Amino acid sequence: MKGIIGKKLGMTSIYDPTGKQVACTIIEAGPCVVTQVKTIETDGYNALQLSFGEKKESRANQAEKNHFAKANTTPKRFSKEFRDFAIEKSLGDIVTADIFSEGEKVSVIGTTKGKGFQGVVKRHGFAGVGEQSHGQHDRERAPGSLGNSSDASRVMKGMRMAGRMGGDRVKVKGLKVLKVFPEKNYILVSGSVPGHIGSIVLIQN
Known part of the structure; x- marks a missing residue:
């Protein structure tokens, strides 16, 4: 399985090769830092912990600072485990949007808008x-x-x-990656994904 943490930036539309207009969502995917590597020997399963988003040093407690210092990085706002990661990564490595390619099918997990x-x-x-x-x-x-x-x-x-x-955790399956912009860490996926603009989403396949 591959995965990355991202931020929903909004929606737009593009034209496919046949000239059909396709609605899509822009997601800022990464860059994420590998802040922990779990193995069967030490933890009972294989997983990578990815962290995304900068966090002020003053807002992080000592345990968090020590944890991120092991990966030689600054404190991050969001961390998520991805089991059985398909790409070999080490502690402190950077995961970017280019792990996905155009035409690939992915699932996006987010929290829906709260309606009260x-x-x-x-x-x-x-x-x-x-x-x-x-x-x-x-x-x-x-x-x-x-x-x-x-x-x-x-x-x-x-x-x-x-x-x-509202306010529910929702997983949308079978979304197609329409375009990848590695220089900006942007991914365009077909259709809509749950959450408001600026919300955190998980992309995986």
Whole structure:
């Protein structure tokens, strides 16, 4: 498996060789520093810990400073493990966007935008109770019945109701790498990826 930590910069569109306009997301992928190498002998599994984003020395505690000093780098904001990394890397090596190539299929993991407390129409796509008739003047966006009366005598678990929406960890599979700009560490992937502009995402395959 290959992977890298990146930052979502926004969306744009490009034209493919057939002249079709394709929507894509721009991701600043890396540069990431290998800050820990885990092996089966020492940790029970093979993995690389990659770190991304600069962090002020004053904001890092002593444990963090010592950890990143082993890799001969400054403190970083985000760290993530990638198991069974396909490319051989050593402690302190740099991983950049060029580990991916154009045409490759990748998965992108991110945290969706938080929507706050939402009703059933927005959260679950309900249509509402119905038209304004027979005294129903405020039921257009109501959830309707929640269940049986005397038998269950309670609301069953899993009932689709109003509540907090968004802020979920989502993995989007099968996105195509359209272009790679190694000099800027930019990757263009087809379609949209979860999260707001500036959010941290993981790219892997």
